[in-house]
Amino acid sequence: MDLDALTGCLASPACLVTQTTSGFIIGMLLFLVAVGLTLIFGVLKIVNFSHGAFYMFGAYFAMTAYQVSGSFALAILCGALGTAVLGLIFERVFMSRVYGADILMQLLVCYAFVLIFDDVVRMVWGPEFKSMGMPAAFQVMPLFIAGGVVPPYYLLLIGIALAVAVILGVGLARSRIGKVIRAAAQNPAMVSALGINPGLIYGGVFALGGMLAGLAGALAAPVRSLTPGMGFSVLIESFIVTVIGGMGSILGALIGALLIGLIRSFGSLGFPLFTEGLMYLFMVIVLVTRPTGLFGKEVA
Amino acid sequence: MTELRAVQTGRSLSVPRVETRSQRSRSLDVLVALTAFVVLALLPSLFGSKALLDFVIRCSAFGLFATSLNLLVGYTGMISFGHGMFFGIGAYSFGLLMQRAGVSIPVAFVAALLITAIAAAIIGAICVRLKAIYFAFVTLAFQMLIHSTILAWASLTGGDQGLRGGIPRPVFLGVDLSNHLHLYVTSCALLVLGLLLMRQIAQSPFGYTLRMIRDNANRASFVGIDVWRAKLMVFVLAAVFASAGGIVMALFVSGAYPEFAYWTISGEGIFINMLGGVTTFLGPMVGTVLLLTLNDTVTRLTDYYGIVLGIVILFFAIGLRKGLMDFAVGWYTRRREREHC
Numbered sequence: 134m135d136l137d138a139l140t141g142c143l144a145s146p147a148c149l150v151t152q153t154t155s156g157f158i159i160g161m162l163l164f165l166v167a168v169g170l171t172l173i174f175g176v177l178k179i180v181n182f183s184h185g186a187f188y189m190f191g192a193y194f195a196m197t198a199y200q201v202s203g204s205f206a207l208a209i210l211c212g213a214l215g216t217a218v219l220g221l222i223f224e225r226v227f228m229s230r231v232y233g234a235d236i237l238m239q240l241l242v243c244y245a246f247v248l249i250f251d252d253v254v255r256m257v258w259g260p261e262f263k264s265m266g267m268p269a270a271f272q273v274m275p276l277f278i279a280g281g282v283v284p285p286y287y288l289l290l291i292g293i294a295l296a297v298a299v300i301l302g303v304g305l306a307r308s309r310i311g312k313v314i315r316a317a318a319q320n321p322a323m324v325s326a327l328g329i330n331p332g333l334i335y336g337g338v339f340a341l342g343g344m345l346a347g348l349a350g351a352l353a354a355p356v357r358s359l360t361p362g363m364g365f366s367v368l369i370e371s372f373i374v375t376v377i378g379g380m381g382s383i384l385g386a387l388i389g390a391l392l393i394g395l396i397r398s399f400g401s402l403g404f405p406l407f408t409e410g411l412m413y414l415f416m417v418i419v420l421v422t423r424p425t426g427l428f429g430k431e432v433a
Numbered sequence: 434m435t436e437l438r439a440v441q442t443g444r445s446l447s448v449p450r451v452e453t454r455s456q457r458s459r460s461l462d463v464l465v466a467l468t469a470f471v472v473l474a475l476l477p478s479l480f481g482s483k484a485l486l487d488f489v490i491r492c493s494a495f496g497l498f499a500t501s502l503n504l505l506v507g508y509t510g511m512i513s514f515g516h517g518m519f520f521g522i523g524a525y526s527f528g529l530l531m532q533r534a535g536v537s538i539p540v541a542f543v544a545a546l547l548i549t550a551i552a553a554a555i556i557g558a559i560c561v562r563l564k565a566i567y568f569a570f571v572t573l574a575f576q577m578l579i580h581s582t583i584l585a586w587a588s589l590t591g592g593d594q595g596l597r598g599g600i601p602r603p604v605f606l607g608v609d610l611s612n613h614l615h616l617y618v619t620s621c622a623l624l625v626l627g628l629l630l631m632r633q634i635a636q637s638p639f640g641y642t643l644r645m646i647r648d649n650a651n652r653a654s655f656v657g658i659d660v661w662r663a664k665l666m667v668f669v670l671a672a673v674f675a676s677a678g679g680i681v682m683a684l685f686v687s688g689a690y691p692e693f694a695y696w697t698i699s700g701e702g703i704f705i706n707m708l709g710g711v712t713t714f715l716g717p718m719v720g721t722v723l724l725l726t727l728n729d730t731v732t733r734l735t736d737y738y739g740i741v742l743g744i745v746i747l748f749f750a751i752g753l754r755k756g757l758m759d760f761a762v763g764w765y766t767r768r769r770e771r772e773h774c
Contacts, residue, residue: 242750252739410582420567
């Protein structure tokens with residue numbers, strides 16, 4: 134434990150800015166993964182344990198696209214769209230077979246794919262650590278805000294994640310597709326009676342969730358190292374985020390992700406060895422006091 | 434008042450019949466357990482290979498763990514994602530007691546089970562009132578909290594290095610656990626005894642109370658069962674048996690490592706249960722043997738262990754849609770019904 138470092142940081146604006154931005158970066162990446170997880174749970178009532186694999190594929194797709202084309206925009210696009218297609222196939226071919234089944238069966242299918250996907254990445258890209266490198270456009274001087282260091286790439290990352298949050302929030306609440314999705318979440322039988330193919334909605338939501346995780350992976354590729362199994366820690370953390378925020382709530386995912394990001398960045402100063410412990414402690418407290426999460430609706 | 438009496442007479446009528454049946458099946462269980470133990474104990478004189486004995490010891494550790502998890506998952510319908518924490522707590526508290534307190538092995542064994550029971554009572558008191566998926570989440574969170582604590586409390590637990598330096602194994606009652614054969618027979622005895630005890634729990638009136646809670650918790654509470662207490666009770670009991678599995682593991686590897694308390698152990702337990710099937714008592718044991726065999730053969734044959742294991746899991750989850758023992762029992766009853774027709 135190192136409480137002096139923590140209080141020292143809280144007293145200095147420069148450190149405060151640096152730690153808050155790094156917390157926001159962690160939080161925003163987590164949000165992109167967690168929001169897919171929460172959407173899939175909200176509509177399909179499935180806890181997608183293989184969601185971390187989509188994050189991993191997003192990062193690897195982006196790296197390959199970047200190495201081939203040299204364009205960072207194309208890399209991000211490839212990461213996001215590639216995983217969207219993957220999500221669609223995964224849902225239609227495998228997950229749709231276990232909808233009626235026990236939750237443990239769904240979990241097993243996901244677990245099987247975690248193992249398979251990790252090995253596929255190991256086969257294709259090799260087991261060693263890879264790095265994509267920061268695109269030239271962002272290799273510029275960092276900004277200094279109140280003495281704290283803020284790389285411009287971080288601002289892009291935060292901007293994209295916030296844009297996704299707004300588009301998703303407004304889209305689900307206002308647009309026609311959003312209304313259909315919410316209706317399908319509440320009563321799939323009625324939606325299908327109205328002439329809308331629920332399989333299409335399920336596949337679409339899974340693809341959307343996969344795409345967001347892939348986007349997170351692609352955005353993380355320049356700042357994180359790539360390795361098979363990289364999806365795993367992200368999965369566990371975004372899982373905590375959705376549980377804290379409330380399964381099925383987009384606002385909950387955003388707030389939960391930012392809280393976890395801040396706990397990580399400030400916790401690593403005060404409790405370097407127990408940072409993860411802090412997150413789990415927080416999760417226990419939330420679950421015990423409000424089992425449905427901070428923003429979750431009461432489910433019967 | 435009349436109602437009350439009606440209930441009482443109803444009970445006193447049905448009790449003797451149940452008693453005689455369970456009495457017979459109980460002596461049958463003991464017989465099966467004794468036979469199994471004798472066969473296992475004679476195994477080394479038939480096949481002397483150390484690898485086989487190692488395999489059986491590992492099966493004992495994981496079999497105890499997986500069967501105890503089935504008390505929760507299969508019998509009570511409580512899907513715990515954090516059962517591995519008790520495996521870890523058992524291994525660590527046993528190892529620490531042996532290393533630091535210098536007590537004899539049976540004392541450390543009982544004390545480690547007691548420590549686990551206390552931990553399970555505290556954690557269970559918080560967890561068991563949550564339902565379904567939230568119970569799974571909160572047990573997972575506790576598991577990871579324990580894992581983080583083990584990593585952070587390096588002065589006691591050795592942090593990410595685990596308990597090193599080996600666990601001392603002083604001779605007690607003529608049993609020398611540093612002797613491989615003695616260790617083998619002891620873990621077989623623990624396995625058979627543990628399974629027998631769990632079987633008694635599962636077939637007792639308490640065991641049937643658990644099945645009732647699984648099928649309809651509301652109805653159980655309407656007939657006057659304290660659901661919370663029954664769930665807490667089975668949570669603690671299952672934890673104690675999982676802890677025994679952890680102790681066998683600690684004795685086998687002569688140490689304790691943070692992985693013992695990591696969520697993957699719980700995941701493997703769930704996986705073993707699904708592989709073997711949760712509706713029969715021996716399903717998890719079959720699953721243990723299956724998974725460990727699969728593990729050993731596949732890792733020997735290929736580097737891409739994940740793909741092979743993943744495909745096998747898919748076969749069970751999408752193909753059979755149930756565990757092997759469930760599938761076998763279903764197939765057998767269907768065939769018998771056809772023959773009767």
